[in-house]
Amino acid sequence: MAGQQRVYNQRIKSTETLKKMFRAMELIAASRISKARERAGQAAPYARAITRAVSAVATHSNVEHRLTTERSDTNRVAMLVVTADRGMAGAYSATLLREAERLRGSLRAEGKEVVLYVAGRRGVSYYTFRNVPIEKSWTGDSDNPKAEVAEEIADTLLEAFSAPAEEGGVAELHVVYTRFRTMVSQEPRVVRMLPLEVVEGVAEPGEGLPPLYEFEPGEGEVLDALLPRYIRSRIFNALLQAAASELAARQRAMRTAVDNAEDLIRTYTRLKNTARQAEITQEISEIVSGADALAAS
Amino acid sequence: MALNVEVVSPARVLWSGEASMVSAPAADGSMGVLPGHQPVLAVLRNGVVQVTPVQGEAVEIEVDGGFFSVDSDQVTIVLDASAAAHVDSIG
Numbered sequence: 555m556a557g558q559q560r561v562y563n564q565r566i567k568s569t570e571t572l573k574k575m576f577r578a579m580e581l582i583a584a585s586r587i588s589k590a591r592e593r594a595g596q597a598a599p600y601a602r603a604i605t606r607a608v609s610a611v612a613t614h615s616n617v618e619h620r621l622t623t624e625r626s627d628t629n630r631v632a633m634l635v636v637t638a639d640r641g642m643a644g645a646y647s648a649t650l651l652r653e654a655e656r657l658r659g660s661l662r663a664e665g666k667e668v669v670l671y672v673a674g675r676r677g678v679s680y681y682t683f684r685n686v687p688i689e690k691s692w693t694g695d696s697d698n699p700k701a702e703v704a705e706e707i708a709d710t711l712l713e714a715f716s717a718p719a720e721e722g723g724v725a726e727l728h729v730v731y732t733r734f735r736t737m738v739s740q741e742p743r744v745v746r747m748l749p750l751e752v753v754e755g756v757a758e759p760g761e762g763l764p765p766l767y768e769f770e771p772g773e774g775e776v777l778d779a780l781l782p783r784y785i786r787s788r789i790f791n792a793l794l795q796a797a798a799s800e801l802a803a804r805q806r807a808m809r810t811a812v813d814n815a816e817d818l819i820r821t822y823t824r825l826k827n828t829a830r831q832a833e834i835t836q837e838i839s840e841i842v843s844g845a846d847a848l849a850a851s
Numbered sequence: 852m853a854l855n856v857e858v859v860s861p862a863r864v865l866w867s868g869e870a871s872m873v874s875a876p877a878a879d880g881s882m883g884v885l886p887g888h889q890p891v892l893a894v895l896r897n898g899v900v901q902v903t904p905v906q907g908e909a910v911e912i913e914v915d916g917g918f919f920s921v922d923s924d925q926v927t928i929v930l931d932a933s934a935a936a937h938v939d940s941i942g
Contacts, residue, residue, distance in 0.1 A: 596863040603859050603927045607892055607920045614890075701861040705931075770893030771878040779894040779918050783929070790861055 556833065562826035566819055573815035579642060580808035586697060587737075587801040594734070594794040597701075601787045608784050611777060614767040619774075620716065621781045622750045625726075628719035630667045632689075632711060632748075633658060634789070636731035636796040637677035639696040643800055644807030646732065646740075647676040653742035654730040661728070669724055671711065673793065689714075697797050704790035711789075712782055715748050731792040732799035738806070740799035747788060750781060852886040853905050858912060858928045865930070866910060872903040873926050875919050884921055891921045900928055 635654045637647045654677075658668050672678050672691040681688050690710060692703060717723035727748035732740050769776045856873055858866040874883045876898025882891075897915045904910065917930040 593862070597861060599857065599864050600859040600861050600929065603857065603920070603929050607918065607927070607929070610890075610920065610922065611892060704861070768889055768891045768893075770882070770891060775878065775894055776892050776918065780892075783918070783931070787861060 558829045559826055559833070562822050562829060566822045566826065569815050569818045569822065573812055573819070576808045576811040576815060580805055580812060583801045583805035583808060587798060587805060590697070590794065590798040590801055591734075594791075594798055597787075597790060597794055601791055604780070604784050604787050608780055610767060611769075611773070611780065619750075619777045619781060621712075621748060621777075621785070624749050625715075625723070628723055628725050629665060630669055630719075630722070630724045631661055631726040631728065632669045632671060632714055632724040633661070634671045634673065634707070634711065634727065634729045634731075635677045636729070636792055637672065637674035637680075637696070638796075638800045639675045639693055641676065642807060643804040644810070646800055646803035646807075647674070647680075650730060650732055650742045651677065651680050653744060657728060657730060657744050666726075669714070669722075671707070673707065673796075696793075697800055699790070699793035699797050701790055704793050705786050707793075708782070708786040708789045711748070712785060729789065729792055731796045734795045734798040734802065737802050740802055745788075745792075747785060750784070852924065854884065854886055854924050854926050856902055856926045856928070858900070858902070858930065860930045865912065866902065869905045870902050870926070871905050873928075874901045875928065876900070876914070877919075884926060886924050888921050888924075890923070892918065893920075894918050895928075 633654070635650070637650055641647065658670075661668050669689045670681060670686060672681060672688050673693070674696040675693045678688060678691045678693060692707060695703070711727055714722065714724045715727060726746060729745045729747050731743055731745075733743045734740050853869040853871055854873060856866070856868060856870045857864060872883065872885055874881055875893070876882075876896050877893040878896050881898070882893065884891075895914050895917045898913075900912045900914050900919075902910045902912070912928075912930075914928075914930055917928065919926065919928040
C-alpha cells in the first residue's frame with residue numbers, strides 16, 4: 555500500500571524536474587525571440603534599399619538579365635527547404651516539411667527533377683531517413699542565422715542556376731520557409747525566387763518625364779551587381795523569418811509542455827492523496843476489526 | 852538642402868543622417884555627390900566612401916564591394932556582408 559504512494563511521489567518529482575526544464579527552455583526561447591525580431595528589423599533597411607534599386611532599374615530600363623530569363627534547357631529545379639536545427643518546437647518542422655513535400659510532389663508531377671538544398675538539421679535527417687538525396691545542406695545556427703551563411707547559400711544556388719545544363723544547372727529555384735507573422739501565427743511559405751520576376755513598382759513614376767537614371771559603369775554591370783545581392787538579401791530574410799518563427803514555435807510548445815506537466819502533477823497529487831486516504835481507512839478498519847475480534851473473544 | 856544618407860549592410864544600418872557631400876569609389880572612378888545630383892545607380896569597387904555630414908566630422912568607410920544609389924537627394928550606400936564585417940566600429 556505504501557508502495558503506491560512512493561510510486562506517485564516519484565512520478566511527481568520527475569514531472570517537476572521536467573517542468574523546470576520546459577520552463578527554462580521557454581524562457582530561453584522568449585529571450586532569443588526578441589533578439590531575432592530585432593535582427594530581422596535591422597536587416598530591413600538593406601532589403602528595402604536593394605528592392606528599391608532593383609525596381610528603379612526595372613522601371614527605368616528594360617535590360618534582359620540571365621537571372622530574369624526562363625531557362626528551358628533543363629528540367630532540373632532547385633528547392634531550398636529552411637528548417638530548424640533542433641526539435642522541441644511543436645509542429646514547426648513537421649508543418650514546413652509537409653509543405654515542402656507537397657511542392658516536391660507537384661514539381662515532380664510536372665515532370666521536373668528536384669534538386670534538394672536543405673538548411674537545418676531536422677530537414678536533413680528527414681530526407682536522409684527517407685533516402686532522398688540532398689545536394690547540399692547547411693546546419694548549425696538555424697535560430698541565429700548569419701549574413702555570411704545566407705550569402706554562401708545564395709551563392710551556391712546562384713551558381714547552380716547559372717551552370718550549364720550538363721553540369722547540373724537548374725532552371726528554377728523554389729524556397730520553402732516559415733514566415734513570421736505574429737508571435738502566435740507563423741505560416742509556411744513557398745516562393746519561387748529564380749528566375750526573378752521584378753514587377754513591384756516601388757519607384758513610382760513621377761510627373762512628366764521619369765528621372766533619367768545614370769548607370770555606372772553600365773546597365774548590364776549594375777544588374778550583375780544588383781540581382782545576386784537581391785537574391786542574397788531575400789534568402790537572408792527568409793532565414794531570419796524562419797529563425798524567429800522557430801523560436802516562437804518553441805516558446806509556444808514549451809509553454810504547453812509546462813501546462814501539461816502542471817496538469818500531470820495535479821493528477822498525481824490527487825491520486826497520491828487518494829492512495830494515502832485509502833491506506834488510512836484500511837489501517838483504521840484493521841484496528842477496529844482487530845479490537846472487535848479481541849472484544850468478542 | 853542636404854543629402855539624406857543611409858549606409859546599410861545586410862545585418863544593420865551602419866550610418867545614417869544628413870550630409871552635405873558624399874564621395875564614393877564608383878567602378879569608373881571616384882564620384883562625388885552633392886545635393887541635387889541626378890539619379891545614379893553605381894557599382895562600388897574597393898576604396899573609401901567619404902561622407903561629410905552637415906554637422907560634425909567626416910566619416911570614412913572602407914568598402915570592397917556593393918553599390919550605391921542616388922535619387923532625389925536620397926543616397927543609399929549598400930555594402931556586402933564581408934565588406935561590412937570590418938567596419939563594425941562605426942557608430
